[in-house]
Amino acid sequence: MLQTLMIKLDTSKEQHASLLETMHQFNEACNYIANIAFERKTANKMELQKIIYYEVRDKFKLSAQLTIRAIAKVSEAYKRNKTIKPEFKPIGAIVYDQRILSWRKLEAVSILTISGRQTIPIRIGEYQRVRLDRIRGQADLILRNDIFYLAVVVEVPEASKFDAVGTLGIDLGIVNLATDNDGESFSGKQIDTVREKNAVLKANLQKTGTKSSKRHLKKLSGRESRFHRDVNHVISRKIVAKAKDTKQAIALEDLKGIRKSVTVRRTQRSRIHSWAFFQLRSFIEYKAILVGVPVVLVNPRGTSHICPVCNHNERGNRPNRDNFKCVQCGFSGNADHIAAINIAARAVEVNQRIVAYNEVKANTGIETEHSYKPPISIVGN
Ligand SMILES: [Zn+2]
Numbered sequence: 001m002l003q004t005l006m007i008k009l010d011t012s013k014e015q016h017a018s019l020l021e022t023m024h025q026f027n028e029a030c031n032y033i034a035n036i037a038f039e040r041k042t043a044n045k046m047e048l049q050k051i052i053y054y055e056v057r058d059k060f061k062l063s064a065q066l067t068i069r070a071i072a073k074v075s076e077a078y079k080r081n082k083t084i085k086p087e088f089k090p091i092g093a094i095v096y097d098q099r100i101l102s103w104r105k106l107e108a109v110s111i112l113t114i115s116g117r118q119t120i121p122i123r124i125g126e127y128q129r130v131r132l133d134r135i136r137g138q139a140d141l142i143l144r145n146d147i148f149y150l151a152v153v154v155e156v157p158e159a160s161k162f163d164a165v166g167t168l169g170i171d172l173g174i175v176n177l178a179t180d181n182d183g184e185s186f187s188g189k190q191i192d193t194v195r196e197k198n199a200v201l202k203a204n205l206q207k208t209g210t211k212s213s214k215r216h217l218k219k220l221s222g223r224e225s226r227f228h229r230d231v232n233h234v235i236s237r238k239i240v241a242k243a244k245d246t247k248q249a250i251a252l253e254d255l256k257g258i259r260k261s262v263t264v265r266r267t268q269r270s271r272i273h274s275w276a277f278f279q280l281r282s283f284i285e286y287k288a289i290l291v292g293v294p295v296v297l298v299n300p301r302g303t304s305h306i307c308p309v310c311n312h313n314e315r316g317n318r319p320n321r322d323n324f325k326c327v328q329c330g331f332s333g334n335a336d337h338i339a340a341i342n343i344a345a346r347a348v349e350v351n352q353r354i355v356a357y358n359e360v361k362a363n364t365g366i367e368t369e370h371s372y373k374p375p376i377s378i379v380g381n
Contacts, residue, residue: 007150183340
C-alpha cells in the first residue's frame with residue numbers, strides 16, 4: 001500500500017526565511033523557463049537544459065540540481081497540456097531528490113536552499129515513525145499555513161488480516177485509560193502521580209514568571225507528554241497483543257461521535273489527557289494494522305448507559321461515573337467494563353448485518369435499492 005506522509009519541518013526563523021526565498025526563486029525560475037518552453041514549443045527536458053540551464057542558474061541564483069528540478073517541473077506541466085503556458089505560484093511545491101535532500105536518521109533532514117544546505121529538525125508522529133524507514137525517492141517541499149512540510153510517499157506492507165473469532169471491545173476513558181470487555185483495565189494512575197507532582201512544580205514556576213522559569217516550565221510539559229506517550233505505547237501494545245493472541249478483532253467507539261463527550265469530560269482534568277486519549281486510540285489502530293488485527297469502529301451512542309442484559313436504555317442506568325446499575329433489571333457492575341461489553345456487542349451486531357447483507361446480495365443480486373452501508377468504518381480499508 002502506498003501512503004503519503006506529511007513530515008513537518010521544525011524550522012528556525014532563519015531557516016523558514018531561507019526555504020521561503022528558495023521557493024520563490026524556484027517558482028520564478030519555473031515561470032521564466034515556461035516562457036521559453038512555450039515560445040519554442042518544446043517540453044523536452046534535455047533540449048530546455050541546453051537552451052537555458054546556465055541562464056537560469058545565473059539569473060535566479062539556483063544550484064545546479066535545483067535548476068534541473070525547475071526545468072523538470074516545467075517540462076512535466078507543459079507536457080500535460082501543450083495548448084497553454086504553464087504558470088507557477090510563488091509557493092508552488094519543489095520536488096527534492098536524494099542529491100539535494102537527505103534524512104538524518106529520523107531526527108532531521110539536510111536540505112538544499114538558496115543559502116546552502118540546511119539541517120532542519122523534523123517532527124514526526126509514531127505512526128509515521130514506523131513507516132519512515134521505507135522512504136524511497138523523492139519528497140515534495142510544501143508550504144501550508146506558513147509551515148513547511150515534506151510530503152513523502154512510502155510503501156507500507158500490511159499484515160494480512162486474520163478472520164477474527166471474537167471481538168475485544170475497548171472502552172477508552174480518562175481515569176481508566178482503557179478497559180476491555182473481560183473487565184481488564186489499564187489504569188492511568190502512574191500518569192496521575194507524575195502529573196500531580198509536576199502540577200506543584202508548575203504552579204511555582206508560573207508564579208515566578210521569569211524567562212528561565214518559563215523555559216523550565218516548557219521542559220516539564222515536554223517530559224510529561226513523553227511520559228504519557230510511553231504509557232500509551234505500553235497499553236496499546238498490550239491490547240493489540242491480547243487481541244492477536246486470542247484471535248479477536250478490536251472494537252472501538254467511532255472517534256467522530258465521541259469528540260463531544262471528551263470535551264465535556266476534559267473540563268474536569270488537564271488538557272493533556274485529551275490529546276493523550278486520542279493518541280492512545282491511534283496507537284491501538286496502527287499497531288493493530290501492522291499485525292493484522294481487524295479494528296471495527298462502532299457508533300458510540302448509548303454505550304455507557306444501555307443495559308447489556310435487558311437492553312434498557314436510560315441515562316439513569318449510570319448513577320455516577322464509576323458504576324452501572326440497570327433501573328429495570330438490576331444488573332450492575334463497573335461502568336467502564338459494561339461500556340466495553342456494549343462496544344463489543346455492537347461490533348458483533350454490525351458484523352452480522354454485513355454478513356447478512358452479503359448473503360442477500362449473493363443470492364438475489366439486489367444491491368442498489370437496499371444497499372447496506374455499514375454504520376462503521378473498518379480501519380485500514
Ligand atoms: Zn437491564
